[in-house]
Amino acid sequence: xxxxxxxxxxxxxxxxxxxxxxxxxxxxxxxxxxxxxxxxxxxxxxxxxxxxxxxxxxxxxxxxxxxxxxxxxxxxxxxxxxxxxxxxxxxxxxxxxxxxxxxxxxxxxxxxxxxxxxxxxxxxxxxxxxxxxxxxxxxxxxxxxxxxxxxxxxxxxxxxxxxxxxxxxxxxxxxxxxxxxxxxxxxxxxxxxxxxxxxxxxxxxxxxxxxxxxxxxxxxxxxxxxxxxxxxxxxxxxxxxxxxxxxxxxxxxxxxxxxxxxxxxxxxxxxxxxxxxxxxxxxxxxxxxxxxxxxxxxxxxxxxxxxxxxxxxxxxxxxxxxxxxxxxxxxxxxxxxx
Amino acid sequence: xxxxxxxxxxxxxxxxxxxxxxxxxxxxxxxxxxxxxxxxxxxxxxxxxxxxxxxxxxxxxxxxxxxxxxxxxxxxxxxxxxxxxxxxxxxxxxxxxxxxxxxxxxxxxxxxxxxxxxxxxxxxxxxxxxxxxxxxxxxxxxxxxxxxxxxxxxxxxxxxxxxxxxxxxxxxxxxxxx
Numbered sequence: 001x002x003x004x005x006x007x008x009x010x011x012x013x014x015x016x017x018x019x020x021x022x023x024x025x026x027x028x029x030x031x032x033x034x035x036x037x038x039x040x041x042x043x044x045x046x047x048x049x050x051x052x053x054x055x056x057x058x059x060x061x062x063x064x065x066x067x068x069x070x071x072x073x074x075x076x077x078x079x080x081x082x083x084x085x086x087x088x089x090x091x092x093x094x095x096x097x098x099x100x101x102x103x104x105x106x107x108x109x110x111x112x113x114x115x116x117x118x119x120x121x122x123x124x125x126x127x128x129x130x131x132x133x134x135x136x137x138x139x140x141x142x143x144x145x146x147x148x149x150x151x152x153x154x155x156x157x158x159x160x161x162x163x164x165x166x167x168x169x170x171x172x173x174x175x176x177x178x179x180x181x182x183x184x185x186x187x188x189x190x191x192x193x194x195x196x197x198x199x200x201x202x203x204x205x206x207x208x209x210x211x212x213x214x215x216x217x218x219x220x221x222x223x224x225x226x227x228x229x230x231x232x233x234x235x236x237x238x239x240x241x242x243x244x245x246x247x248x249x250x251x252x253x254x255x256x257x258x259x260x261x262x263x264x265x266x267x268x269x270x271x272x273x274x275x276x277x278x279x280x281x282x283x284x285x286x287x288x289x290x291x292x293x294x295x296x297x298x299x300x301x302x303x304x305x306x307x308x309x310x311x312x313x314x315x316x317x318x319x320x321x322x323x324x325x326x327x328x329x330x331x332x333x334x335x336x337x338x
Numbered sequence: 339x340x341x342x343x344x345x346x347x348x349x350x351x352x353x354x355x356x357x358x359x360x361x362x363x364x365x366x367x368x369x370x371x372x373x374x375x376x377x378x379x380x381x382x383x384x385x386x387x388x389x390x391x392x393x394x395x396x397x398x399x400x401x402x403x404x405x406x407x408x409x410x411x412x413x414x415x416x417x418x419x420x421x422x423x424x425x426x427x428x429x430x431x432x433x434x435x436x437x438x439x440x441x442x443x444x445x446x447x448x449x450x451x452x453x454x455x456x457x458x459x460x461x462x463x464x465x466x467x468x469x470x471x472x473x474x475x476x477x478x479x480x481x482x483x484x485x486x487x488x489x490x491x492x493x494x495x496x497x498x499x500x501x502x503x504x505x506x507x508x509x510x511x512x513x514x515x516x
Binding site: 006008034036103105106109239 | 373485
């Protein structure tokens with residue numbers, strides 16, 4: 001690991017003023033939350049920030065619930081959020097996407113904001129040697145002819161096929177969440193579905209955040225019917241693995257007919273991927289196996305597979321279909337019991 | 339217990355060094371560390387507490403698991419600087435003053451929860467965390483919530499049995515910080 005300066009300021013203003021966005025050698029300083037991504041990448045020398053500004057003294061660790069409105073602090077850990085009734089009971093998809101991710105030890109320190117900003121697991125990004133437009137802009141993309149089994153089939157560009165590896169963001173995107181941030185000039189709000197940027201011509205730009213912009217909280221509204229939601233994660237082993245494909249679904253059902261559906265895909269796209277075409281298709285439909293399979297097909301329309309990851313297209317289609325059918329079949333406890 | 343002062347720079351800490359105070363197995367340590375030092379490095383290299391093992395050093399295997407303020411974490415991913423003011427419990431801190439094993443340690447022996455032993459300190463600390471978190475309710479739940487600790491000897495069956503055996507006594511037990 002390259003040397004860095006460690007700072008642990010006691011206030012938000014101080015933290016934002018000291019993060020050194022320009023940094024030395026063009027690589028800016030970084031905020032440190034749980035550290036499970038950035039320390040990993042620093043040990044690999046994939047990133048080498050000249051300074052780390054620890055936000056551990058800034059609080060930002062409350063979950064506030066006001067009716068359907070939930071505001072969750074950036075530093076709430078994955079473990080805390082996974083266990084919180086606001087998620088576990090009101091929107092199980094938001095709890096499951098957390099406890100099905102990483103390991104208990106990682107979830108005890110990893111924060112929600114850090115989790116949302118988790119970097120790709122593309123082996124060519126992480127090996128610090130291969131051409132990689134994300135790590136070394138303009139150097140090329142070794143993944144397209146390389147080790148791409150885990151990489152994306154949706155939202156790719158000729159410059160990058162790195163997948164977004166997280167789970168929770170795929171659930172959060174269902175609920176029109178808003179990201180509250182802090183900048184030197186004050187705060188602003190970013191719609192969650194505009195936070196992550198697809199690679200296009202600039203894979204090195206991953207989010208809409210400025211270098212010295214700090215996520216403070218996420219705000220979301222949970223409809224009553226979000227109780228009928230789940231996160232289906234398909235992986236190489238039963239626990240503690242990244243998704244090959246996953247589906248986050250929430251259904252508002254009238255008997256066997258869909259009033260409203262929300263669907264997102266994980267493991268297979270370059271950014272958290274809400275499938276709005278699928279949602280429109282499902283509205284008003286009688287949800288049977290045929291309709292679910294068609295929803296899966298639509299979700300992967302335009303997908304492009306590469307040598308080792310083509311399997312993700314049929315697998316992802318079936319993941320979406322199964323998630324929809326399982327969500328429709330959920331036996332929900334009556335209000336008041338949960 | 340008496341606080342200890344480490345022997346490296348006794349003078350004013352230079353800019354790039356960081357002062358941190360960490361309570362480890364009940365003893366408070368006031369230390370001056372290179373910011374790159376993880377809690378795992380600190381335990382093994384500076385304090386000779388080599389019971390906590392280095393596996394992958396990347397948060398993937400769980401061999402370095404310790405309790406930080408009573409919660410299980412991978413010590414390879416926690417900077418010593420960021421642990422300022424916190425307490426750490428390692429495998430060396432579990433046995434009683436008279437050498438009596440923690441119920442989880444005893445259960446790992448009784449249930450053959452290990453073979454080579456390398457992952458075992460991390461497994462035991464993780465198992466205590468798993469019980470305290472309330473996730474040791476069934477075999478299935480134990481397997482899910484112990485999945486952050488890999489055992490290449492594959493002693494998993496014995497590990498599940500050990501967690502079950504020690505569950506109730508672990509909950510009852512009052513170990514400082516554990």
